[in-house]
Amino acid sequence: MEDYFTLISGRTKKQAAGLHKGPGSPEHLIATSYVEISDADMTRLGVSDGETVKLVSSAGFVELKAFKADLPDGLLFIPMGPAANQLVSAETFGVGMPSFKGQKVKVEPV
Amino acid sequence: MLGILGGTVIDPTNGITLQKKDIWIKDKKIVSAKDVDPTVAQTIDASGQIIMAGGVDIHSHIAGAKVNSGRKLCPEDSLRLLRPRTAISRSGSGLTVPSTHSTGYLYSEMGYTTVMEAAAAPLVVRHTHEELEDTPNLDKGIFITLGNNHFIMKCIRDNEFAKARDYVGWLMGAAKGYAIKIVNPGGVENWKYGKNVDSLDDKVIGFGVTPRQILTTLGRINCELKLPHPVHIHGLRLGQAGNVDITRETMELMDEFGAHFCHVQFMSYGGERGKMPTSASREIAETINKKDGITVDVGQIIFGPATTMTSDGPAQYGLHQRVGGKWVNDDLESESGGGIIPLTFKRNNPLHGTMWVTGLEVFLLVEDPWKVFLTTDHPNAGPFLGYPQVIRLLMDSKYREQEFEKLPASAKKNALLPDLKREYSLEEIAIITRSGTAKRLGLKNKGHLGLGADADITIYTPADNREKMFAHPSWVIKDGEPVVTDGQLVLEKQGKTLYVSPDYNSAIEKDIREHFKDFYTINFDNYPIDLEHLGPVEKILCG
């Protein structure tokens, strides 16, 4: 059985601060290019804190540094931005809204 | 320069009925023939046509927070009337809640040139102004809702009339409003606690003041500030069986100050509380006929779709409990509230039939046309596009009989309508749609065709079918420029926002500033509307 995580993307203070410097600025890219995973999941995957992982969804893939965070098992968090959007499909379910919260993603060690 | 030649003029304000008369226009005003050079003036051959001043609507919900929520709420309403863009006009949508440009064009095509937006809370009146700027071909004014205003209720509680008066003076100028609107005084505030008011002496929660006090205070303030229009009142117990009693009581109370009671049809029911309303037209007409200080507009039901929208939050909650479906409610800090519910008025519904009968009976039982004006409380009782149909019902008693016959038996049973054979004349129609409304609004340059009047003129082709006649005027002139010719819209132009700015003691601003700190989440300095941020305006003088 495939081990799918649920990805949610959202705001962080650093992401907003990065936007003020300009979308695509170094501050913005740093603030939006990492993934948070629960401690238990990282142990299970054999990934250590700060290690790069490959995230794959139906829409694409991206390699990001993974950090442990207070998250329920099975949930990934990436700040809203270009990195997360490599993984979010353009399927909008007839509404216009992509799955910014709820995209299914696989995590592979690199 | 423009001359309208050979038409038959109806100008009740100036005592002119069906007289052949030329009308001359120069620099946006009606002038005498000697002020015009006939060799250069454009002329319109109006022989065989009826000339009236442009329509003046005394009560309509066309712009602002509530109306726009109504638009957003009802995409189905957009599909009822889609307006394609043309070389000279914008696209639009909506029948009961038309988009802003469409509102202006539709009113214009129907011969109206001035419309009063019936209610705006000052906290969000900036929104109303923005929408009115996008409503072409009409002059407009805004009624400012004050009947549940915390500063005023505080002043009443603390016995500080002068402060309340100066506050209203400041506020009308800050909001660039036209008149004082009172909606269910005290009731909208009580709804924030899940309650309402039921009598003039019920207490408003948190203030301990009464509707009676709010009404008389604002009535007196209106007189002292000398605003051109009297207080404009939507009273207590809207839509409830038996409410005619409290409406009459309120009219008696406010007669000494002068007051206009809006959409009086909804306020004039007999019957047992909690049961089916009946028409109490005879009772209400008796009071209206007797009281010199009171005028009304009817709020006539039009069968078909409507969108009810009012600051009367608890009334809409009550309606929602009865009819279900979608419902918007909005509580506005320190000032007001409101609710929106889309409805369809059906001919075969006994209650709707009774409401339809009530409105027409009021028109026919009020003797003086200068006291009873044509509205549908657009879009509450129906869209303004229904006005021509109401005109036909008033002028043509046979047509009225036919339509009455279509109602269910229980709506016809005790109706007075079949026995009321009166038919309105063209002159009376002119009064209830422009001359009388302009006069009551205190608009000295509107609603008539005398020298110095604004050149807002409508030309109708006479027809036996009065609905057709009034639905499609042949020419409409706005500020001296034809905007409708041969029944077609030919020009989009901006009208003016009419406002008042009464004198007041500026010492009150200190109190208001203090008040804002606790009572609002917007700064005192960011609240008033600056003239430089508005489109074309005209200040109407007080006094």
Place this chain on the structure above:
Amino acid sequence: MSQVFENVVCKFCGCLCDDITVEVEDTHISKVKKACPNGRGMFLDYDSSYSKPFVDGKEASWDEAIAASVDILNKADSPLIYGLSSTSSEAQRKAVELADILGAVIDSTSSVCHFPTSLAFQAIGEVTCTLGEVKDRADLLIFWGCNPLVSHIRHFTRYSANAKGRYIKNGRKGRTVVVVDVRPTPTSKVADLFIQIKPGTDYEVLTSLRALVNGKELEKDVDGVATEDLEKLVDLMKGCNYGVASFGMGLTMSAGRQYNVGELFTLVVELNKFTRFSAMPMRGHGNVAGADQVLSWLSGYPTAVSFACGVPQIGPGEFTSVDMLANGAADAALILASNPGAHFPYAAAKQLNKIPTIYMAPAGDCKPESATVVLPTACYGIDAEGTAYRMDNVPIRLRSVLQKTRPTDEEILLQFIKAVEKC
């Protein structure tokens, strides 16, 4: 030369705080008081200096750039106008006028934010209030699928949990704060009750709450949420004096979207049989509420509007921008005050590199490669005045504290309107 401006309005988020003090030193902002970190960054990082537009990556004159833009708009059969949420309502009105005469599609950022809320609104309506009512009356605050301590940083102090209201004089002590979310957040950490739900189960939880409110019993836990917790929440909701449920992307972006919001709206309607209750969407950008208002008053619909047939048409899933781009339905795009490149799924964002695009934004956001034509503009609320609508739809006038050196969105759009061929 230094100047101090009071009562300045911050348009970073839907809070539209209007109590900001800004100190200006010559041509830049030197100090900002009272603003949250998001607002501070917006003011302090702003560069008002003149910069030239770019056409095809090279500096150009304004006349050249406007002409190139008009050319793109004239040649397009299916242009898309997107963004609007950080610009003034006056500019938004011009954008809609442009869309009307071009026969374009126009869509605001609510497309990827609260459009599902608008769809729920069209079906259910909404019982709501202004923020002053929240401050003065709300003894129960529910935050569902949102994280105000990160996204609307002064919300708690100015309008909600920590504010001292006229009828809740003891501030936080007089209120109960409930957070519903899929993970712990800074906001959930300060809640009196945190209900953690599984991702994508908002609808089930909301409908279960409705069942309880309407007197039904739950047979078992709801997707891992204990019935006792839900019963506790229902007791709080029915027992409060004035409850307010604020909600965000947790509802609109998760499975269920508009149905999630519809269920919350329906729950709030039903609670009004027992007490007073309001719902409020947490609008993200400073004037996205204004974009909804402007589009509604000009077309009848809040967003995703096409004028291609000569009348306004709404099209969720069709005229929404992600779909317009991902489906290849837009053959040109005018992007106003927004960042679809950063915030759209890649399949949609990459389309922006394939079609001619015009990008209008304050200079700091403008790089030569951002678009075919890049037009650096002034910024409403910093060096241009205009009107914006707060998340509760209260309109506030944005002030200007710097001299503008670049044209406003309104000025540019007016030039487009005058120059384009009418459809």
